[in-house]
Amino acid sequence: MTYCVGMVLDRGLVLMSDTRTNSGVDNISVFRKMFRWGGGDRTIALMTAGNLATTQAVVSRLEERTKAPADRQNSLLELPTMFQVAAEMGRLLRETVKETQTENGADGKGRFTASLILAGQIKGMEPRLFLIYPEGNFIEASFDTPFFQIGETKYGRPILIRGYDRTMSFEDAVKLLMVSFDSTLKANLSVGMPLDLLVLERDTFEPLHDRRIESTNPYFEQISNSWGAALRNAFHSLPDYSFYQKQDG
Template sequence: MTYCVGMLLDSGLVLMSDTRTNSGVDNISTFRKMHRWEIPGQRIVALMAAGNLATTQAVVSHLEERHKAPLERHNALLEADTMFSVATIVGNLLQNTIAASAADNGQSAAAGAFSASMIVAGQIKGMAPRLFLIYPEGNFIEASFDTPFFQIGETKYGRPILLRGYDRAMSFEAAVKLLTVSFDSTLKANLSVGLPLDLLVMERDCFEPRHERRVEADDPYFRSVSTGWGEALKRALEALPDYRMDSPPPDAAQD
């Protein structure tokens, strides 16, 4: 399992992913889940993946082959007219990869053994930054004011943090802090998500990473936020009204 989040802000896009892949408690590995491609001054495209590792690596490998192909071959990902077209290309490739893997193993694609989902984010010059969630079937949805961020993988533990703390107008720094808390909460609750984390910030109309880093287990900022969040939760709990077992229920008091 994994955990990836893509967040759309007024100022651009913020992406974070973990790197843990496991097929049992005694077989845990680290693999990059975040990938990006860019043409300086023209476009930047990033992808995060969750699900069957062979499927996601096959999709990324196909995209990398297109990216590194000789000049006489066309790179569809970097030549697409819009980010919608980029999402369509990735969606079709994901669907075809799942179907081919299932067929090779005598299974139905609907069985889900080779399933994966992806988040695609980026911007093409002259257009707004866009964020897409791509399903295993190849179809996708786009982030909007109603749904300004997407999660894939182990989503349930970190989602409440994002719902309470997200603000479309927040700064990149505030967004990174919010994502750090969301990932820390997920790490605490599920061993299938683990450090290191990959972080990518893409500023609007800046077609190269505004900020990019890998967050290791001994990262001072991550450790500070993790400790501070735990202490803040304890203080918040203590500040809430105490429950009184010697007080009658409200309905009983009215009777």
């Protein structure tokens, strides 16, 4: 499995991904699921969930790795809008999934799929966040739904829904993501440390922060340890139930 979250804030974009891939519980590895391209007028970031061979193939095709290094041309750096970048990624994803499925006959149907979160900004336009489906189509984050999750989305979702605020600082957004990842890591063995973190400030075309958070990171340890106590305090701050007063309205 995987867990990746991308969110849009007034200040820009914040992305976090785990790094565990598994084929059964007895075959786990660390692979990067967050990718970034840019320079000059744009920053483009991608997070991947699903079949690892598929997502690695998509990234390799984006970077034209079938060609000699000197001949490669990354179209992401030339497309005029983020919408076109999303359409190009969707096309590559759909083709890669379809090829592998076709090569494997009807049995392959529904397998080899993957989903992508695409985030970025091109100069003169707004920061944008997309969720790309294995079929190649995609949706964009909006005021109503300002973040996307892929992979194991359920355990970490309630705190995102309650804690997200589009005016929040980048620091608070990272704290929120760490709480959401901590709940997920504790519940699903196929989501694992280290985590990758990327912060893209609006109208700034170099990442503000791009770092790996190891399991020994003292801040993450502190969040993980103190969130249990904070949750219990929150729980005890709620009004007490009584069996003996009228409860039904």
